[in-house]
Amino acid sequence: MALKRMDNVGIVVEDLTAAITFFSELGLELEGRATIEGEWAGRVTGLTDQCVEIAMMRTPDGHSRLEISRFISPAVVADHRNAPVNALGYLRxxxxxxxxxxxxxxxxxxxxxxxxxxxxxxxxxxxxxxxxxxxxxxxxxxxxx
CATH class of the missing domain: 3.10.180.10 (2,3-Dihydroxybiphenyl 1,2-Dioxygenase, domain 1)
Structure with a gap:
């Protein structure tokens, strides 16, 4: 067994459209936008019942993706957006x-x-x-x- 690639990095936002606009301006291409919900989605994330709107954006070289999500339910429970660069967890x-x-x-x-x-x-x-x-x-x- 061998690792094939890093598929994507996920970021949760409040305003999905504004985030798509920003990352498009940076040079990422919108691959698709969808609403994900249902029992299977809750099982994989551990949130049981969820409804999330996502946008998948691809880098120009086609090798990396950014998955931008806006949770409709359940409500967002924490906010790390203004954490300093030496905070634990997602950095940048x-x-x-x-x-x-x-x-x-x-x-x-x-x-x-x-x-x-x-x-x-x-x-x-x-x-x-x-x-x-x-x-x-x-x-x-x-x-x-």
């Missing part, structure tokens, strides 16, 4: 970009804000963290040279 999603400055300019129009500084790591990468939709922590990295 990192994306490689062609042009960091151009990406930041586009995403700032969607409300994104740089968390700390844009840094140059050993002339290999320029990178930063931003807060995206609803405060979600996102890393951006531009390979140099």
């Amino acid at each position: 999603v990192m994306f490689a970009v062609d042009d960091l400055d151009e990406t930041l300019e586009k995403l700032s129009k969607q409300g994104a804000e740089v968390v700390g500084d844009i840094v140059n790591y050993r002339d290999i990468y320029r990178l930063c963290y931003i807060r995206g939709p609803e405060g979600i922590l996102i890393g951006l990295a531009q390979e140099l040279g």
Whole structure:
């Protein structure tokens, strides 16, 4: 038995449409949007009875996906969106970009804000963290040279 790939990372949001718009602006492509509910869905998540609207977004290379979810029921029970980078659990999603400055300019129009500084790591990468939709922590990295 061998691991084949990482299929997706899941993020829960309040405003699914705004999150789709933001990640589309970043360069992800919407693969599909659906409502998932029923006994089988509750069994796999452990929430027993659930109704969740999801959007599956694919990276341009086709290898990674981001599953964005909005829970209709049950109600969301915790909020970790503004947790600092050293918090336990979900930390961030990192994306490689062609042009960091151009990406930041586009995403700032969607409300994104740089968390700390844009840094140059050993002339290999320029990178930063931003807060995206609803405060979600996102890393951006531009390979140099």
